[in-house]
Amino acid sequence: MTNNEPNIQVKPPSSPSSKKKSYFQRNKDFWGSTQRRKRALAGYTFIAPAYLLFVIFLFIPVIWAFYLSFTSYTIFTPGEFVGIGNYSRLVNDNSFRTALWNTTYYALMVIPLNISISLCLALLVNRKMKGMNFFRAAYYVPVVTSIIAASMIWMWLYDSNNGLINYVLIQLGFNPQSWLNDPNLALPALAFMRVWKGVGWNMVIFLAGLQSIPKTLYEAASIEGAGGWKSFWKITWPLLAPTTFFVFVMATISTFQTFGEIYAMTSGGPVGSTTTLVYLIFVYGFERYEMGYAAAIAFVLFFIIFVLTLINMFITQKKVNYDL
């Protein structure tokens, strides 16, 4: 640098974050105040029962189950430490491979259908029309119906000899099907029921997401000449990304955990075609009492859901780019 050159000192841009105190400093400041300490204590006291229940009935059992997945625990016997024995047994277990494929196939059918139908329903009921509340409630009814009651109804509908669905098919000139007794049809039949049961919940979430999108954006798009289809792809879909992410994660978790309808309707059959991972955990854990092995399957399932959630979080975060 020479003397002829202007002495320019570049200051970093002033921003609120640069003045922000560190976490530890803020923490120290907070606990330094007697009044704040008292208020915090009150807060912690209020949440203590919930946290206590969480720790006792969820956190500790999960950690304990993880330990059990390395043992041969069988409910009545403490079992021995078997290292990764249970996990290596999974690799050669045909029933596990079948259940893994069934779960994946089931999720591939349910999740896209569930999300697309619930989004369509949310778009339909997101209008100001007379009687719209009735439709919103009607679509939500399956969500609050007991899974066992719903399963009984769908078993009658799917009954191959006297069921309503086959009756309609016969009237229309089609062949009746063994919905729950055909290994190729049983899982799709359960998936269809699952979609019926689950769209109402996701519809409500999407509806909340749709109603949080500012109307001004649609007005501006309309003035610029954008049609409904273009508005959907350029405004609704991108701005719904956080909602879609949430719905996707929740739908993935709940779909991978499906159990009730399988227990009630097919017991994992025919020929294991509806045995999902959670049902397999039930079979090993509560029918054969091989709790250690069942715990190992549970942790594989946890790992799958965890990875799927991470991937989805990574993809979706890149798409959410409207800062409103």
Added chain:
Amino acid sequence: MPLFAGKSKGDGTVKKWIASLLIIFMIAVVTACGDQNSSGDGETELTIWVAGNSNQIQDTFRAIIDDFNEQHESEGIKANIQFEPWGELDQKLSTSLAGGVGPDVFMHGAAAAAGFAAGNQIEPLNAYFDDWADFSEFNPGYLEAGSVEGDYYVIPIQGANRMMFYREDIFREAGVEVPETLDELLEISEAFVEKDGSRFVRAATNLPTEGNDLQQIWSAFLWSNGGDILSEDYTEAAINSEEAIKAIEFYKGFFDRELTPIAGMGGQGDQHPLGTGEVAFTFDGVWAIEQIQTYTPDAYEHVRVTAPPRGLDGTTTLVGSSGFFMNANSDHKDAAWKLMSFIGDKDNIEKVASELKFLPVRLDVADADFVQEDRLFAEFVELTTKVNGKANPNVPRWTAIRDIVVANVEKAIYGQLTPEEAVENAEKEINEEINRN
């Protein structure tokens, strides 16, 4: 005003009150979660679980327990009864026993004895039986079904044998009689089938394609052919045999020849398919009688019961039973035995058998008046004394072995495996299961 804000004198009193109430509440909860078997005044409280939760079962067993409580009031023994549906019994029982809060006495299928005994969850009853005069009155087959390595564990309450029920009017219409062999039964079955397009109006029979029922019915055909699932000493699989292949071919024949739908002909609601005339014959237990009587009484006179036709080696039917077990970890074993022996006495077994149509488990009840009053019941009871019977093997890993048998027979029924492949596969998997540490 916020609960924890402010320092007025009144607030302090309120806080003390709330704290005192919370402490009292917590003490009350902890006390309530403590020893529930002692009422504090020297009374012994027993818990008994009965499998099944129909109104009839509840009425009958409640009356027996009330009677027991009345008779043992002076001794300070009181039994509390709980009814558990069969479908949920295993899960609830295993978790409660493992958690140390299981019932003192519980009802279960006798075939579960080996599994519970291996986990030291049930008490051997030999010492109690030694001094019990009623012991010799029980059908030895049912006592054996609940024994493991020479130790008795169960007081039987209900026999669950299976026989062949059929509609004599449908057989007559079809111009056929109950044949002598299983192969002939398959041949004549076409005469019963009525269809409307591809829909079954009437099928020859109703055969299960999954679960316990499949194993129980198919095993009877296997045994009738002279085959078995396990070797005599239960140390290896014996299922890979010509007899097992024949049994699968016979069973599968009903589906392949479209004599019965693979989805089953389960009747309408609570009605039995024999009662509705949707099938010509079934392989059922004694429970079918009450179902037909209650829900389709008009059909009762047309229903007959007989021994199933012969296989390659005669006829063998399944001998199943359920009964009461004593929790090995019970704190009140002597009182529990008093309860068990009370239920097992002649009057109560007769009450249970007559009111619930349970197959009598005591020899001195088998020819009681109530048995003879019901034609089908009397015929069924007589058949159990004549037809060769066999129980499922009482081995600790039976549930897993049963699942293997069911899965492979099911695959053969659905054509995913040939009968030869199915028995080969089952043999391999059963041996792996037996040899698993």
